[in-house]
Amino acid sequence: MKPLSHALISSLLILGGSSAFAADGQRIYNQGGNNPAAMACMGCHGPDAKGIAAAGFPRLAGLPADYLAKQLRDLRGASRQQAVMTPLAKALDDAEIDAVSAYLAQLPSDSPPELRRQQIAGDPTTRLALYGDWSRQVPGCVQCHGPGGVGVGEHFPPLAGQPAGYLVAQLQAWRNGTRSNDPNRLMVEVAKALTDTEVTALAEYFANAGVQPAQEVKP
Numbered sequence: 087m088k089p090l091s092h093a094l095i096s097s098l099l100i101l102g103g104s105s106a107f108a109a110d111g112q113r114i115y116n117q118g119g120n121n122p123a124a125m126a127c128m129g130c131h132g133p134d135a136k137g138i139a140a141a142g143f144p145r146l147a148g149l150p151a152d153y154l155a156k157q158l159r160d161l162r163g164a165s166r167q168q169a170v171m172t173p174l175a176k177a178l179d180d181a182e183i184d185a186v187s188a189y190l191a192q193l194p195s196d197s198p199p200e201l202r203r204q205q206i207a208g209d210p211t212t213r214l215a216l217y218g219d220w221s222r223q224v225p226g227c228v229q230c231h232g233p234g235g236v237g238v239g240e241h242f243p244p245l246a247g248q249p250a251g252y253l254v255a256q257l258q259a260w261r262n263g264t265r266s267n268d269p270n271r272l273m274v275e276v277a278k279a280l281t282d283t284e285v286t287a288l289a290e291y292f293a294n295a296g297v298q299p300a301q302e303v304k305p
Contacts, residue, residue: 111189114182124177127186130170135193139293142251145244148195152240154187156267165267168259195244211287222279227288230272235292241269246295253289 115135118126127146132138135147146154160166161175178186213219215235218226228235230242237244245253259265260277268274280288 111185111187114178114186115189119178119182121177121179124174124182135190136196137249137252139249139251142249142255144248144252145195146190147193149190149243150237150240151184151187151191153237153243154190155183156240158183158187160267165265166259167264195247211284211291214284215288215291219279224276224279227292235295245292248293250286250289250293253292254285257285257289 114124115127116133118124128135130138130141130143131146132143135145137143137145157166158175158178159180161168161172162178166172175183214224215227218224218229227245230238231245232238232242235245256265257277257280260268260273263274266274277285
């Protein structure tokens with residue numbers, strides 16, 4: 087058996103290093119992907135992946151890996167569009183998407199305490215968040231996104247503690263058609279049924295979820 091040439095050995099090492107790099111979610115997050123266009127995620131989402139509220143960049147730490155991977159793949163397609171994220175997602179391959187999603191999912195989220203199931207008299211935002219408005223076919227946000235808006239599975243991400251600006255931007259995206267990757271067009275229809283005032287109020291409600299304790303009151 088002939089010994090491997092130095093050129094072949096070098097090529098194998100490069101390929102092996104590339105594969106290992108693609109599978110390293112932490113490195114992808116902190117330094118970027120194999121494609122130079124896949125810039126480091128931490129520049130926008132922070133070194134701990136807990137987002138930058140002032141700029142409207144959401145928390146990624148602790149979100150379900152399946153949800154994160156789905157969003158990145160949707161951003162590569164046509165069902166979700168976002169000026170910054172779309173080109174970045176297109177620069178990632180499937181292995182990189184899976185790797186960085188798995189890495190982010192296992193990070194501590196430090197999410198706010200679970201909202202108490204409450205009803206404050208005269209507070210329409212709380213009622214809308216918890217119970218919805220079925221006269222408009224609008225379910226309560228927590229009925230899909232879980233108690234306190236902590237998130238459920240790959241289709242219903244956490245709302246609690248996300249920047250209000252980010253939540254407003256997503257609701258507007260559902261309304262104007264730049265995001266349509268929801269099951270059965272649920273969020274599209276809900277977002278279109280909400281007023282501008284309700285969109286802003288709900289975003290602030292979940293951005294501050296758990297900050298102000300409230301007495302539990304039955305509806």
